[in-house]
Amino acid sequence: xxxxxxxxxxxxxxxxxxxxxxxxxxxxxxxxxxxxxxxxxxxxxxxxxxxxxxxxxxxxxxxxxxxxxxxxxxxxxxxxxxxxxxxxxxxxxxxxxxxxxxxxxxxxxxxxxx
Amino acid sequence: xxxxxxxxxxxxxxxxxxxxxxxxxxxxxxxxxxxxxxxxxxxxxxxxxxxxxxxxxxxxxxxxxxxxxxxxxxxxxxxxxxxxxxxxxxxxxxxxxxxxxxxxxxxxxxxxxxxx
Numbered sequence: 050x051x052x053x054x055x056x057x058x059x060x061x062x063x064x065x066x067x068x069x070x071x072x073x074x075x076x077x078x079x080x081x082x083x084x085x086x087x088x089x090x091x092x093x094x095x096x097x098x099x100x101x102x103x104x105x106x107x108x109x110x111x112x113x114x115x116x117x118x119x120x121x122x123x124x125x126x127x128x129x130x131x132x133x134x135x136x137x138x139x140x141x142x143x144x145x146x147x148x149x150x151x152x153x154x155x156x157x158x159x160x161x162x163x
Numbered sequence: 164x165x166x167x168x169x170x171x172x173x174x175x176x177x178x179x180x181x182x183x184x185x186x187x188x189x190x191x192x193x194x195x196x197x198x199x200x201x202x203x204x205x206x207x208x209x210x211x212x213x214x215x216x217x218x219x220x221x222x223x224x225x226x227x228x229x230x231x232x233x234x235x236x237x238x239x240x241x242x243x244x245x246x247x248x249x250x251x252x253x254x255x256x257x258x259x260x261x262x263x264x265x266x267x268x269x270x271x272x273x274x275x276x277x278x279x
Contacts, residue, residue: 053205085270092167092254092270093206139205148218149194149258149266153205 051076051142053154061160062130070125070157072114072140079145082123084114087137087156096138099123110134135161165189167271169255175277181243184274188236188257194218196268197230197240198254206254212238213260245278252276 054073062068085093097108104116114125140154168187198206210220214235232238252273258266
């Protein structure tokens with residue numbers, strides 16, 4: 050079984066400040082890792098994903114995440130946030146074989162303060 | 164390219180009533196997913212189709228929930244009878260294939276259900 054933990058339910062941050070959203074996962078097999086963003090009243094949109102190779106993954110809107118196998122983490126970062134980044138962010142894990150089964154975390158609400 | 168379409172966007176019903184949601188995936192996507200997202204939680208997979216066959220429905224409450232994808236394109240999710248705890252956003256997603264586990268899922272805007 051696989052699981053995802055997002056410890057921070059809400060993260061307030063001032064505009065133009067850096068932000069890190071934390072994600073830890075648990076799995077007995079190799080995994081793929083994802084970050085999705087959900088804007089109000091919209092569906093989820095893929096920000097970035099880690100499949101293999103370089104542990105630093107760059108995504109859309111200036112976000113990046115680093116896969117750390119020893120710490121089983123996949124934290125999301127942005128060096129300077131904008132008001133438009135206000136949204137809910139979900140970390141997700143998928144098995145790396147067979148039919149894709151994605152498990153989502155409980156989400157972190159990023160509130161960018163002007 | 165058109166995205167995943169869902170309807171209705173909002174629905175309010177009383178408990179014990181029935182309700183149905185519709186999803187039209189991105190053209191050419193063989194895999195379709197239905198998720199339930201309860202307020203304050205992440206999406207939970209209810210059922211996954213590969214074409215018109217069910218791949219995974221292990222978390223679908225089969226005593227009240229049903230889903231079909233008869234022609235391998237559109238899908239409907241039904242709840243009968245609804246309970247208060249079914250209040251949630253129901254998300255539909257599609258991907259080109261689920262056999263290629265690296266495939267990205269594309270999500271629709273969701274249907275927000277309130278059961279009174």
